[in-house]
Amino acid sequence: MGYTTKQGENIINLLKSTGGEHLTADEISLMLSERGCAVGKSTVYRRLEKLVENGSVRRFIIDEGKRACYQYVGESCKNHYHLRCDKCGKLLHVDCDYLDKVADHILEHHGFVMNGEKTVIYGTCPECREKEGNDE
């Protein structure tokens, strides 16, 4: 599946140590430099791509599509759904039988096999709703 390298370890360790924070490729590159274990930016991109592929990191689009950010998810994160808050960027993980039924519906009525691991539902989380006085 690929070699284990110092740079690869540095990247995944950084993502883990930030506790699921969402970071852009540039921020990751910068933080690695600050920690004294700089990694070439192309390597950061290439590595992140692989991590996204194998599911241990998730990729999001921010700034209206201007750039991507990455978030550590972990391997234990297989059978549940993800809700991501547009406002604070937080990623919520929910186990929910109802959402399993959604996948069934989509298959039956639209012939489409839903990939629950890749799909992310966007919106506003409870905390941010409260902060904003539910004015959406």
Next chain:
Amino acid sequence: MGYTTKQGENIINLLKSTGGEHLTADEISLMLSERGCAVGKSTVYRRLEKLVENGSVRRFIIDEGKRACYQYVGESCKNHYHLRCDKCGKLLHVDCDYLDKVADHILEHHGFVMNGEKTVIYGTCPECREKEGNDE
């Protein structure tokens, strides 16, 4: 609110005539050229920005954030959902009351306001499933 110009009319007419298709700025520019009413690309962008602002056009991020696409918002297509095929990249738009109920569920049970316009469901489309013999 702004001047009425030939170019502006061309753009909005194109978007209307494609029946709510999702088009990238580049595709719009190209199609206008083919129709013999070419518009400078920066004008396309500037015009689309205004149309998005006043709500007559909607902007989506596709290709994992690589670019944006635009869609005319008529009466008929105000509330629909996006299914994107991982295999062929096609974007399906479905009108579906059931998915409205999903948003209700997510709000009631998880306190999360779903943004149906931004959320994209990933998976495999009917055509690609058939091609691959349902071997997922």
Next chain:
DNA sequence: TTGCGTGCAAAGGTTTTGCATGGCA
């Protein structure tokens, strides 16, 4: 006439790619 709209080219920023070198297995 006024000043917004346009178009071209150049700049801007993020992400990808080519290629020689380095390091894992």
Next chain:
DNA sequence: TGCCATGCAAAACCTTTGCACGCAA
């Protein structure tokens, strides 16, 4: 040893911006 991974720089990519000219009101 064989090959993947790395890093640098350059390229590619979409989008925005500067500026002079054109056109709507």
